[in-house]
Amino acid sequence: MSWIDLGNPTPRPKIESHVRVEWPDGSEYSLPTNLDEPSRSFAEVTRCRRSRRAFAAPAIEQLAPLLSLSCRVRAPLSLPGGILQSSRSAPSAGALHPVHVILHRRHERQWYRYDPYRHSIWELQSKISPLSVRTALEGVLPGGDATLMLFAAEPGLTFAKYNQACSLIWRDAGVLQGILSLAAEALGLHFCLIGVTGEPWVSGLIEQNTLVGVGAAYVGAPG
Secondary structure, three states, X not given: OOOOOOOOOEEOOOOOOOOOOOOOOOOEEEOOOOOOOOOOOHHHHHHHOOOOOOEEOOOHHHHHHHHHHHOOOOEEEEEHHHEEEEEOOOOOHHHOOOEEEEEEOOOOOXXXXXXXXXXXXXXXXXXXXXXXXXXXXXXXXXXXXOEEEEEEXXXXXXXXXXXXXXXXXXXXXXXHHHHHHHHHHHOOOEEEEEOOOOOOOHHHOOOOOOOEEEEEEEEEEEO
């Protein structure tokens, strides 16, 4: 067994400043906000949740409640040094939420990123082709017409508040992915995590070299 010791995280005596990731300019598309609440009980959702691997293309009206239930900011907070905290469905070390959700809808030529503050998606122009990423992932798990999710961590955000923060970032990613899987089940969507980190694609999405891949998933309508 090769276990990598990520160290024991500890809060820094003083929060360091952090320059937030700067996303390339792109068009913004607001997502629907008049969303129906799932009618299934939490007990039923936990009993029925499965990794479901048959996907039809999800409509944007289906992705909007999924992102709202799992990622959307309920209340913004702030720390010194330009550090943003927020209250969301998923717990996060220091309420920092360093994991961004990057989306690719089948047959489209660009990425989108979810904005949890504005509940919108933004076009994300990148030298990394989403079609080439999907082709590479076909050998791991065929996605059909699913929407691809890449989970892109911004490590500097968590490192500004904690020493040895790597394990915190991985735990944040895992918790978010678990919340997404339950939200998808509650909404009648098919969801399956993919056994990759998302590298080397995520770190190359933008020029700043501030992102790292911490997972990927497919989500779709029942196929």
